[in-house]
Amino acid sequence: MSSIVIVGAQWGDEGKGKITNGLASNANMVVRFQGGSNAGHTVDVNGEPVVFHLLPSGISVQGVLCVIGPGVVVDPLGLVEEIDGVRSRGIEVGENFLIDVGAHMVMPYHRAVEAAEEESRGGSAIGTTRKGIGPAYSDRYSREGLPIGMLASFGEFEERLRAIAARKNEILTRLHGAEPLDIDAIVDDMRRAADRLVPHLADTPDLVREAVASGSNVIFEGAQGTLLDISFGTYPYVTSSHTSAAGVAPGTGVPPSMVGEVLGVAKAYITRVGAGPFPTELPDGEGETIRDRGQEYGATTGRPRRCGWLDIVALRYAIGVSGMDRLIITKLDVLDAFETIPICVRYRIDGVETDRFPRSAVELSRAEPVYEEMPGWQADTTAARRHDDLPPEAMAYLRRIEELTGVPVAAASVGAAAHAVVQFAEIL
Numbered sequence: 001m002s003s004i005v006i007v008g009a010q011w012g013d014e015g016k017g018k019i020t021n022g023l024a025s026n027a028n029m030v031v032r033f034q035g036g037s038n039a040g041h042t043v044d045v046n047g048e049p050v051v052f053h054l055l056p057s058g059i060s061v062q063g064v065l066c067v068i069g070p071g072v073v074v075d076p077l078g079l080v081e082e083i084d085g086v087r088s089r090g091i092e093v094g095e096n097f098l099i100d101v102g103a104h105m106v107m108p109y110h111r112a113v114e115a116a117e118e119e120s121r122g123g124s125a126i127g128t129t130r131k132g133i134g135p136a137y138s139d140r141y142s143r144e145g146l147p148i149g150m151l152a153s154f155g156e157f158e159e160r161l162r163a164i165a166a167r168k169n170e171i172l173t174r175l176h177g178a179e180p181l182d183i184d185a186i187v188d189d190m191r192r193a194a195d196r197l198v199p200h201l202a203d204t205p206d207l208v209r210e211a212v213a214s215g216s217n218v219i220f221e222g223a224q225g226t227l228l229d230i231s232f233g234t235y236p237y238v239t240s241s242h243t244s245a246a247g248v249a250p251g252t253g254v255p256p257s258m259v260g261e262v263l264g265v266a267k268a269y270i271t272r273v274g275a276g277p278f279p280t281e282l283p284d285g286e287g288e289t290i291r292d293r294g295q296e297y298g299a300t301t302g303r304p305r306r307c308g309w310l311d312i313v314a315l316r317y318a319i320g321v322s323g324m325d326r327l328i329i330t331k332l333d334v335l336d337a338f339e340t341i342p343i344c345v346r347y348r349i350d351g352v353e354t355d356r357f358p359r360s361a362v363e364l365s366r367a368e369p370v371y372e373e374m375p376g377w378q379a380d381t382t383a384a385r386r387h388d389d390l391p392p393e394a395m396a397y398l399r400r401i402e403e404l405t406g407v408p409v410a411a412a413s414v415g416a417a418a419h420a421v422v423q424f425a426e427i428l
């Protein structure tokens with residue numbers, strides 16, 4: 001059996017897309033297991049950045065079957081647009097792409113309800129991507145959802161859609177004082193989306209299980225990061241899915257006993273988009289330098305990302321929750337400019353030092369970082385491809401991460417280009 005899970009070890013945007021795409025050339029299958037178009041996975045395709053939101057990051061690699069698993073929420077209109085955009089860049093999206101019939105759909109009313117809710121939260125808004133993710137998952141759990149397989153029986157789908165959309169219009173108009181949505185227009189849009197997406201629908205769990213059982217290389221591609229997990233993240237400042245490695249089983253139909261190595265992807269520093277506690281945040285100065293050098297702007301929303309030093313307390317917690325066997329450290333080159341590089345090794349909460357990551361966002365918001373300083377290397381690492389190309393201080397930084405977490409670093413990424421990776425060990 002050979003399967004690996006690639007998950008974010010922070011609050012998302014760790015560079016999972018690049019890593020997945022890089023490993024996909026050794027894979028037979030790439031399976032997305034949760035999230036939706038809130039994800040923005042930037043991948044270098046022939047020297048150009050391409051952002052995937054719903055398409056698995058292996059889609060540009062020939063011969064790889066890409067699957068959207070039942071744990072994902074799919075915006076049909078957004079997906080059709082994404083497919084068209086990707087095709088216009090010469091990437092094939094045909095028989096290499098399957099959508100599981102059990103994945104639920106994100107409807108226009110999900111986005112409208114989310115926008116109204118976020119507005120009404122005012123200063124305590126979550127700062128979501130407004131892609132309708134939370135409302136779509138909520139509807140799934142309250143059994144008011146629409147599995148994408150329904151598009152194949154459009155008559156039944158339309159009937160259910162009209163009934164649900166009418167109820168959503170009540171919520172929008174009566175509760176939020178918003179405009180009702182045009183249900184006929186939604187039905188027409190969905191009919192067009194169905195024409196395009198039904199050919200990709202499939203019953204995928206058996207297929208993926210058989211691939212793993214027969215020894216094919218299967219990558220389970222996570223979106224967001226472990227600290228945004230609905231159960232284990234900094235609730236309520238989280239996303240609405242199981243972003244940790246545990247999400248693979250319900251998100252694909254592949255049981256935990258068949259899931260292999262878990263690779264955690266973490267930046268050499270840390271970022272967060274949207275609201276929520278962030279102990280090592282650097283509001284200006286060094287934070288701005290990181291943002292500029294790392295081009296830390298959201299791939300989905302364009303928002304500037306909040307930036308800070310690497311947080312080992314949070315990283316250890318994420319390693320535990322997702323059971324990460326090895327780490328991949330990305331964007332190491334962004335730290336090339338710094339004379340010294342602080343690493344947060346403990347928190348001080350209410351005057352007491354601790355290495356425990358608080359489960360409560362309220363408590364986490366009181367955590368102050370306790371730093372250890374590492375010497376910077378102040379040299380360009382972007383051309384490094386072998387470990388002896390890296391300055392000794394950069395290697396020392398990576399070794400320190402290994403010591404502090406107890407988890408080996410399998411590779412470090414030193415630039416956006418697909419080949420800008422220093423690999424320390426075989427991965428797939």
Ligand code: IMO
Nearest residue numbers: 012013038039040128129223224238239273274
């Ligand atoms: P990738 O896959 C970074 C954040 C949002 C917000 C919170 C909830 O590119 O790493 P949501 O729209 O999911 O309900 O928003 O989660 N968020 C992400 N942050 N990268 C992502 O995905 C994210 N997806 C959601 O900013 O704080």
Ligand code: MG
Nearest residue numbers: 013039040299
């Ligand atoms: Mg992102």
